Amino acid sequence: MNISFQDYRKDDIHGVSLYPATMIAPVQNLVMKSIIETDEITTVYDPYHGSGTSLYEAVKIDDKCEVYGFDINPLANLLTYIKLKGVTKNILEDINTVKELVKTAPDIPLEFDNIEKWFRKDIIVSLSKIRWSIIQIKSKRNRLYFWSVFSKLVRKYSNSRSSTYKLHIRNSEDIFKIKNNVIGEFLTEIKVNAKKFNIKAKHVNLIKGDVLKLGYKIKPNSIDLTITSPPYGDNQTTVTYGQFSSLPLFWIDKKDLKLEGWELDNYSIIDRKSLGGSNKNQLSEIGIELISPYLSKIGQIKQKKVINFFADYFISLDHICDVTKKYIVMTLGNRTVDGTNIDLTSITSKYLEIKGFENLQLLDRTIPNKRMASIVSYKEGNPIYSMNKEYVIIHKKKLI
Numbered sequence: 282m283n284i285s286f287q288d289y290r291k292d293d294i295h296g297v298s299l300y301p302a303t304m305i306a307p308v309q310n311l312v313m314k315s316i317i318e319t320d321e322i323t324t325v326y327d328p329y330h331g332s333g334t335s336l337y338e339a340v341k342i343d344d345k346c347e348v349y350g351f352d353i354n355p356l357a358n359l360l361t362y363i364k365l366k367g368v369t370k371n372i373l374e375d376i377n378t379v380k381e382l383v384k385t386a387p388d389i390p391l392e393f394d395n396i397e398k399w400f401r402k403d404i405i406v407s408l409s410k411i412r413w414s415i416i417q418i419k420s421k422r423n424r425l426y427f428w429s430v431f432s433k434l435v436r437k438y439s440n441s442r443s444s445t446y447k448l449h450i451r452n453s454e455d456i457f458k459i460k461n462n463v464i465g466e467f468l469t470e471i472k473v474n475a476k477k478f479n480i481k482a483k484h485v486n487l488i489k490g491d492v493l494k495l496g497y498k499i500k501p502n503s504i505d506l507t508i509t510s511p512p513y514g515d516n517q518t519t520v521t522y523g524q525f526s527s528l529p530l531f532w533i534d535k536k537d538l539k540l541e542g543w544e545l546d547n548y549s550i551i552d553r554k555s556l557g558g559s560n561k562n563q564l565s566e567i568g569i570e571l572i573s574p575y576l577s578k579i580g581q582i583k584q585k586k587v588i589n590f591f592a593d594y595f596i597s598l599d600h601i602c603d604v605t606k607k608y609i610v611m612t613l614g615n616r617t618v619d620g621t622n623i624d625l626t627s628i629t630s631k632y633l634e635i636k637g638f639e640n641l642q643l644l645d646r647t648i649p650n651k652r653m654a655s656i657v658s659y660k661e662g663n664p665i666y667s668m669n670k671e672y673v674i675i676h677k678k679k680l681i
Contacts, residue, residue, distance in 0.1 A: 294364055297429060297478075299433045299525075302331075302510075304331070306334050309334055309335045313506070313610075314342060317342060322607070322608075323345075323505055324503065324506070325339040326349040326499065326504040327507070327509045328351045328496070328597060329509055330487070332360045333350070333365060337364045339508070347483075347486070348365065350487045351487075351491075352487075353490060353555055355526075355530060355538045355539050355544055356432060357526070358538075358539050359428060359537065359538060362485070363425040363426050363428075364478070365480065365487075367478045368426045369420050372423055375420060379414045379418065382414035390406050391405065391409045398440065399440050399448070403461050404438050404459070411467050412532055415427045421537065424537055428537060432526075432533065434466060446520055447521050489539035496597075496600040499604045502604065504606060505606060508609075510611065514557060514616050521552050523552040524551075527545075527548040527549075556594060562592040564588060567632065567635060568591055568592065571591075571631060575621055576588070578621040579619040602636040602638065607678055608675065609677075610674070613626045613629055615672075630643075633676045638679065640676050643672060644675075646670065
């Protein structure tokens with residue numbers, strides 16, 4: 282069954298801020314509604330919640346639903362929290378306050394390493410004035426809303442190319458052509474989008490951190506529905522969630538971020554600490570059996586990256602199976618490595634079957650627009666294409 286939703290445009294809450302490779306909200310909403318119509322769902326969990334699409338859509342369907350989520354990225358944590366908690370009743374007053382504050386903000390530019398590499402000097406001044414104005418707002422929820430809008434503009438007005446999630450400097454001519462309308466656009470955006478943040482979830486449990494280390498905080502057999510989209514490979518070589526988020530994170534006031542202290546050490550550290558970023562974990566016998574047919578076709582160097590990713594991935598699947606008492610829904614893409622298509626969808630479905638979750642349905646979605654290049658590399662002169670289709674698998678725990 283194909284569920285592309287090609288006409289969907291992010292003019293809703295999910296388009297207010299930018300985040301890489303987000304799930305398509307109508308797809309997640311459709312799948313959850315189909316499950317909720319046939320069974321009682323009171324707890325929903327996303328172990329890699331990203332910008333919070335699935336958790337927000339769960340609360341949108343039922344605001345009494347208790348939602349849980351993990352993400353190692355502090356920007357993801359901020360974006361998801363404000364979507365779920367919404368702005369306060371004083372938001373219009375705070376919008377007007379920010380508007381006045383920007384006019385009198387001190388002309389003191391923010392400083393951090395390489396800031397002038399990534400931002401033009403006049404844009405640094407404009408962003409600094411907005412930043413100072415946001416910091417003056419007393420309401421934390423309203424500040425987080427302002428930061429979520431601000432984070433999008435930080436990326437837009439940076440010297441990094443917008444055609445990729447990675448940090449790649451634009452050429453000098455393109456940097457010179459950037460029209461500085463940062464302040465005007467920010468004031469317009471915070472006014473236009475405030476009404477979209479009207480959901481106030483009653484039960485929100487977000488943990489900023491590594492699910493492989495902190496998954497024990499979710500009780501076994503306590504989640505009715507786990508719905509998620511994991512990384513399709515290690516973040517350093519696929520979607521660089523951390524690198525994409527690094528520039529906004531340097532601008533947002535640290536008191537409004539959940540930080541462990543290492544996140545701003547460099548632009549790539551979040552990706553290195555994410556799923557598949559290390560070689561500490563080992564593949565289980567089941568894991569080796571499932572990926573061996575693919576490994577034999579891949580060169581030794583890239584084999585190591587694939588093994589590292591799946592070693593972490595299967596541990597995270599073990600966690601998901603342990604905490605879920607009813608349904609697991611996963612949106613997946615099949616990645617090509619060294620010219621070999623790795624069927625992550627089939628591998629995941631087989632693993633869940635082994636762990637006691639029977640497959641109920643497989644849905645597919647064509648990806649109409651992508652920020653990643655269609656050709657990602659070449660092997661022996663032949664192009665290797667990036668994924669153009671996603672799959673949604675729905676599994677249910679088998680009755681004992």
